[in-house]
Amino acid sequence: MLMNKSLKKQKIISYFRSITIGVLLVLFVFVLFSSKIFIKIKSGEMGVLYDLIDGTQPETYNEGLSIISPLNEMFIYSLRTQNIELEQVVLSHNGLKINIKYNVLFKPLRNQITALHQKLGPDYANTVVIPASQSWTRKFMADLTPEDIFLIDKGVLEEKAILNLTKELATMHIAMEGFFISSIKLPDTISNAIEQKFREQEIVHQYDFKLIVEEKERNRKIIEAEGIKQFQLISNISPLQWKALDVTEKLSKSPNSKIIMMGNSSKDLPILLNNDSKK
Template sequence: MDKLPKIALPAIFALIVLVIIFSKSTVTIGSGQAGVLYRTFGDGVVTDEPPMGEGFHIVAPWNKVFVYEVRQQEVFEKMNVLSSNGLDIKLDASAWFQPKFNELGKLHQEKGEDYVQRVLLPTIRSAARSVVGRYTPEQLYSSKRDAIQAEIFEETKKIVEDEYIQLNEILVRDVTLPPTIKEAIERKLRQEQESLEYEFRLVTAKKEAEKVTIEAQGKADANRILSASLTDKILQDKGIDATLKLSESPNTKVIVVGGGESGLPLILGNN
């Protein structure tokens, strides 16, 4: 019984050591993550092998594993930039990105775990200042927001692709102009809209007047043609036809007493 404690203590100590070693030798990579292996007694960061994927891994206890999020992520950035005429513009943008999976080791080795602050955000700021500086406040307020969004994306992507970052999208969420400039632009847009509306009314009125003129001219031309075609002989024949039709009516009594100046019969009564 006296020897049991002497045997048990080393065994307990050995068990504790084994548990520590085992815990140091296992790594679990979560969903949407990947691990970069660092060999302490080797060449350091492993860049010539694919990173560790999701799941359970056993590594030497003296090595380290750095875990990265490899799913698409979003980062927000608010910045002050200058327009082409030097006015201060507030730009609210976000970026969708993810590290390139097969180059994760190089990203860790060259940029580190805070690569978003070191590489991505400074590049977005630089691209935004460059792009917004090409446009006036009026263009930023109205028609050019989609254009600057696309240009910021292209300029940022061109740089970060060489930095092992995959840029998926840049979203310009808000462009804030100085209040006085915004009011001036809105006033100008209202005036332009009113001017366009006035021009539309003028064009509509002109077209309506042209329509009335054309209709009147058509009627005048028709009457002139009709007058030119009605000779005395045609009028006399039409009068005779009308008189004959009237005399054939059962409800009409016609007394013909002679001819008028035109040679047509005279109707004295119809009762």
């Protein structure tokens, strides 16, 4: 009798021990795979599910908590604008090394996340965005001379980059948001030489302008002299006499009293005397 009770007790203990081990094992597996079962998608993100049997699923997962099979995998994509800073050395038209720093802003197209995942995957920035930006920059700068680069408007270059990269990245399900140049640096010797050249050109332009002004002034004086000569031939009055008469007329209008002495000859110049006496 006592033996039967002891056997029953051992069976009960063994039973509960098995249950406890089973529960602990389930809990262990649950904790181990909880990160693969409970997927938290944050604000500004979207998930793409890969099913072990059916492959990439066409539907996407918005922000919130999603529960999936631990055999499947959820890939999270940020929908926010991303910023990558790049620095590269490119060659100008004549082979001169140019250092350029710029920022590329981009984001995945929301309604094409699944296609982006299937074609490129989560590392699409390193796979496509960076190589495409570097390739376009290298090709564009290769068509410019050092002087072109020295004078180039960064805004124009940025607009061209956005226009070209927008078309290229759109085929890869990526939206181009911006292209901003922080610096374009030529070698110091080249930069100084170009600056000196433009300073000298400015001096030459100023000198040419002065020559043009002087030439116009010379032409004006020639025309004036020809006019005076014609006047002298018609009136038989010399320029000096005409000037003297003009001055005499103006002085005679002065409120101060004057004495004007006229010469006997037509060639004599008038003499003006001030009639005011100081007391």
